[in-house]
Amino acid sequence: MGGRTSMTSLTKISPLSFILILLHSHHHPATATATTTIYEILPIFGLPGGLFPDSVKNYTFSIEDGTFAVELEKQQPCYVQLEDYMVCYDELISGTLKIGSITNLEGVRVKWLMIWLKVDEIKVDLPPNDNIYLQFGLVNKKLDVNQFRTIHSCTYQDKLMFKRQGRTTSSSSS
Numbered sequence: 594m595g596g597r598t599s600m601t602s603l604t605k606i607s608p609l610s611f612i613l614i615l616l617h618s619h620h621h622p623a624t625a626t627a628t629t630t631i632y633e634i635l636p637i638f639g640l641p642g643g644l645f646p647d648s649v650k651n652y653t654f655s656i657e658d659g660t661f662a663v664e665l666e667k668q669q670p671c672y673v674q675l676e677d678y679m680v681c682y683d684e685l686i687s688g689t690l691k692i693g694s695i696t697n698l699e700g701v702r703v704k705w706l707m708i709w710l711k712v713d714e715i716k717v718d719l720p721p722n723d724n725i726y727l728q729f730g731l732v733n734k735k736l737d738v739n740q741f742r743t744i745h746s747c748t749y750q751d752k753l754m755f756k757r758q759g760r761t762t763s764s765s766s767s
C-alpha cells in the first residue's frame with residue numbers, strides 16, 4: 594500500500610523535476626528547446642521517442658500545462674509506414690503531453706480500413722509495457738509500442754505515388 598502511494602507521487606513529480614533539471618543545466622533556459630529535443634522529452638512522460646518522425650524542425654513545449662506544438666521541416670504532410678498502419682503527420686502537430694498520454698492531439702492521422710482517421714489521443718500503460726493505444730473517434734487500437742522506439746524517416750506524397758506505380762525515383766532535388 595505504501596508502495597502504491599510513493600509510485601503515484603513519483604509519476605507525478607519525476608517528469609517535471611527531470612525537465613527542471615534539464616532546463617537548469619542549461620545556462621539559458623529560454624533556449625533549452627534548442628538543445629533538448631522533442632524525442633528526448635517524450636520518454637520523460639513514458640512515451641516512445643519515435644512517435645514523431647525525423648523531420649522535426651522546431652517545437653515549443655510548456656512545462657506548466659504540457660501543451661506542445663511541433664513543426665516539421667517541409668510544408669507538406671509526412672508519411673510513415675508502420676507495421677500496422679500508414680501514419681500521416683501534418684506540418685504542424687499539437688497536443689497536451691501528460692504522464693503516459695498525449696491528449697488534444699492535432700495533426701496526426703492513420704489509414705485504417707482504407708480511410709484516413711484523425712488520431713485524438715495516444716496512451717501507454719503505466720508502468721509502461723509493450724502496448725500503446727491510439728484513439729481515433731470511437732476506435733481504440735492497441736499497437737506494439739516497439740514500432741515507435743526508433744525515429745522514422747518521412748516519405749512524401751510524390752514518392753508514395755511513384756511507389757504505387759512501381760517506379761523508382763532518384764530525387765535530383767532535395
Ligand SMILES: *[C@@H]1O[C@H](CO)[C@@H](O)[C@H](O)[C@H]1NC(C)=O
Binds near residue numbers: 652663
Ligand atoms: C518554428 O520556428 C518558426 C520560425 O522561427 C516560428 O515561426 C514557429 O512558430 C516555430 N514553431 C514552433 C512549433 O515552435
